[in-house]
Structure formats: C-alpha cells, structure tokens
Amino acid sequence: MNQITRCALVCAALAGLSPAASHSETCLSPYIKGLRQPEKVMYVWMLPAAAGQGRDVLAVIDVNLASPTYGKILKRVQVGSAGNEAHHMGFTDDRTRIWAASLNTSRLFIFDVSDVMNPKLAKTIENVPKLTGLSGPHTPYAIPGRILVSMASGPDGTGPGGVAEFTNDGEFVASHAATNHPYETVIKPEFNRMITSSWVSQKTFMSPFDKWDPKDSTNTMLVWDLKARKVVQTLTGDPIPLAARWMLKPNAKYGYNISNGANSIWMFKMEDDGSFSYRKAADIPYACAPGDLRQSPDDKYLYVSCVAGSEVQAWDISDPEHIRLVDTAQGFVQANMMHLTYDGKRLYVTNSAISSIDYSKRYMMRLLQIGPDGRMKEDQRFFIDFSKEPDGPARPHDMLLN
C-alpha cells in the first residue's frame, strides 16, 4: 500500500468520525452529536387530554425492534405542575439533556438523559417571562454549550417575541428581540446564518381556535447574523411559516418551510451576494393545513403532515427548484409532529397539535416505513394508543430518539 492510499484510507476513517459526518440525523441542530445507529428509545413530550388538568409527561417508549417490549411505553416522567401545554423539545449539543418547552405557562423543563433509558427531571425554569422578557417558548435549539429558545411573544403573551439564550444547565444568558412571533430555528454554521420562522402570539395560540385573530399571525421569516445575534433580513411570504429545514449537505445554500396559513411550501436560498431569496416552491393541492416538515438525510425528500387533511405527504426535492408531490399516506387523522430516523427509513407520526385546535377524538403514534424511492407504507406492528394512559388520555406531540 503506498503512502497516498494509506493517507486516503486514514482520512476516510477519520471523516467517518468527525462531527461534520454526524449531521445526517435530520431536523436537529447541526451542533448536536448525531445518532448513527438504529434507535432504541423514543422520548415523547405529552400533555393530558383534559387540557389544563394533570401533569405533563415525558414518556419513554421502547423502539428497539429486537426488544420484547417493542412499541410499549416503559416509563413516564411527570413534571411537578399542571397546565403547562407540553409542546416541543430539543437535545443539548452533547445529547445528555433534553429541554422541553411548555406553551401556556412558559416553563422550561430540563431532563437528564445521560442514562438514556431512565430520564430524570433535572431542573424546572420558572418565571420565564420575567427572566427573559418573553413568553410562549416553542422550540429549544442547541448551540455549543447553550440552548436557544424561540419565544412567540412579549412577557404578557402579546406583541413580538424573540429568542432566549440559556446555558445547557438552565442559566439565562440573554434575550434577542425579533419583529414577529418566532416559531422554529434553523442554523447553517458554515454561513453564520440562522433563520427563524413565525406564527402567532401566546395569547392567540392559547385561545380557542375560533377566537384566533388572523391579524395576529405573521408571514415573515427572519435571517440572523448568528454570531451577532442580529436580524439582517426579513423574508416575506405566506402566513404562518412554521417548520423550516435547511438542506443537510455541507454548504447547502437553500432550504424549505411550510406555510400553515396558505397551504404552501416555500424555498429560501442564499444568493451569491449573501442575501436570501424567498419564493413559493409549491402549492399543496388541497386544504392540508401543514403542521410539520421533515427532510430525508440525503436531501432528496420532504415529508409534510396535514393537520386538516389527515395525511402525510412525500415530496421529491431532488430537483430543488421543481419539487413535486410523489406519495401520500392517508387516514392519519390530524397528523402533526413527525420524526425521521438517521437512515431516513422510519417516520414516526403523532396527532396532537395544541389543545386549543385539536379535533381528533383519539391520540396515537404510528410509524411509516420509507422506501428508497421516498414512498411510505404504514408499519402495522407499531401503534401506540394514548387514550389508555394510566392517568387518563394524553396528547402526544414532539418526539426525540436515542
């Protein structure tokens, strides 16, 4: 073996271990240590079906196919308070903790998952509006040693929100003002750019759906200089641009987001001058009310859940400027949050959005197997019915795997 071959082999081996190669786990912050093996456990953040009553729960589900308890809830870790409205979660960069946000009380819960099968509630951050000047925390998103939390509104639940920054163990660092109601965060470190999507204020999303004021919704995405924590560009499109995904390939300059308010998919793209263009990539062909957007690890497919349309859609994005709907999985009443595995082969789906808009009579988690062509088929071996929880029916929302 000559020296060049030897070096190439070593380089290949090293590349396989470098963090840059660990980012194939989709829809998480690129700073998080990636899961590069089949999942063994799933964490589900859920609230009682009787909203405002009972404690929110981090459920631990066995998703190891070889396990005799496959598909069963193994453990339920309760928080010490009620009425929180469990919603989204995020790992810290080192994957040892999960931050779980609550929409109604704005409490932030930190679970220690260093023992992956036995999460423990390590800390509860109370009085978040007073601490941060912000309310309605939506998505915790890891940066090195810290968590950014997109917050919908000001401290009284109205007006524009921002992004709150904490250390991994829950010490407040700073708040960064936004001009809209931040929903979700995506970061591309190569470009020092962060994009936050938007939705409505806390006061609106915690009101009954028929009381939502359309004027309170925002239709903007903010482009931030990540290091400066400053908004450098506002992208204007369709209303309520919820989930956003930046393509995973290193130096990929584009990504997509869904517009819940206009049934559309939008594309954001960094142009040669560093500014971003923003255009509609596709209309979703009927009243879908998209709730979540997931991406395949090879940047070839997007998956869209339809909260109103009760289906999951697969979109082929291999031609980025001309995306097309290629498959649907139907009968998923109020499909909402999804989680795709590191290999792009398994897509877990839950069906509770927020207690204020939920209409499903039954809450569940189902599994779609994904073929190499992006097409979906329900796995009948996996089905979890949350109407039979020991403390009463529950609404499952966000999921994470370990």
Place this chain on the structure above:
Amino acid sequence: MRRLIAGPALACALAAHAAPESAVSANPNLSVIARAPEFTLKDTAGRAVHLSDYRGQVVLLAFIFTTCPGVCPLISTQMSALQAGLKAEGLFPDRAKLVSVTVDPKTDTAEVLSRYARMFRADPAGWSFLREEPERLKPVLKAYDEWTRLLPNTKGWLDHPARVYLVDPKGNIREIYSLAFFNEKQALIDMRVLLAEK
C-alpha cells in the same frame, strides 16, 4: 495500546481545512455566558498553571486528546493558525493565550503532550498543553461539562463534547465554539473584540 495518530490526522486536518471557509461576523455578540471555573493543572514541564494566572489576558481553552482521530487534530491545526494570526497582530503571547487540556491523561503523558505540541508548532510562550492525574483532572472536566466515554467498536477512542471556550480578561466565558465548526478567523476577531473592551 493507543498510538499518537496526529501525523496522518494532521495531513487530513490540513486537507479538510482547504474546504470553503465559514463566514465570519465583524460584530460578534459576546454576552457573559458564565464564570469560567478555576483550575490548577500542570504543564508539560510539571509546573502548576492556574486559570487565574491568565487574568488580564484573553484565553482560548480547548479540551483535546492526542489519539483523537477526528476533530482534535483539526482544532489544534486551527489553533496553530490562530497563534500565527495573534502573533501577526502583536497580541501573542502577552495579551492572548492558547490552552489545550487533555481529557485522557493516562495516554497523554507530559512527554506525549510535548511531542504533540511540537507537531502543531505551539509556541510555549503562549500556548500551554496541560494535564493532571485522572482523579485531580476529574473535577475540572466536570466543571466544564467535559464528560468522556469510550466509543464502542473502536481502538479505545474517546467521545467527548466537542467544545472550545473563550475566556475574557476578567475570567468570564464569553463564547463556546463547536470543534466541528470552529473558525480561527472568527476566534481572532472575538479575541480582538474582548481585548478592546474597557
């Protein structure tokens, strides 16, 4: 027994470094994140080094191990480039320091660390490689949230949080970088900004 792999890794790191550069920000937000936990460790000559010895200077603090197959040699390569940049601006070694702490003191003896430092052309006047016996190092690693665990199915390679800390002249952590996305040009700007603070 694990071997120092920095030779081939350095070549790979240099090759990887030829990839497109990350963008930098001229006006970084460097909020106080936390007080930098104090430590006392030993340099490769066996002298005690306290973090507080660097008060009045800005410090870039990296946790590494010499048998690391991936990001550690890359970060050391980038710190070498940063050392050159700081020297060119007249900040190194008097106003800016670089510190590399091994998380694997059993393998990384003082001799091994010295050899590693030479490989990256570390100037001992301002770039220290520190270690301590495992039991004494343990609380320091814990204070910086630097756990280690053996990676399965490897030749004893370690997994650890891939972070680099920037400490200001008052002893506060002002930035935490990811090793994977570390950009020495941004770090140079950040250090310059901290040194310009009154």
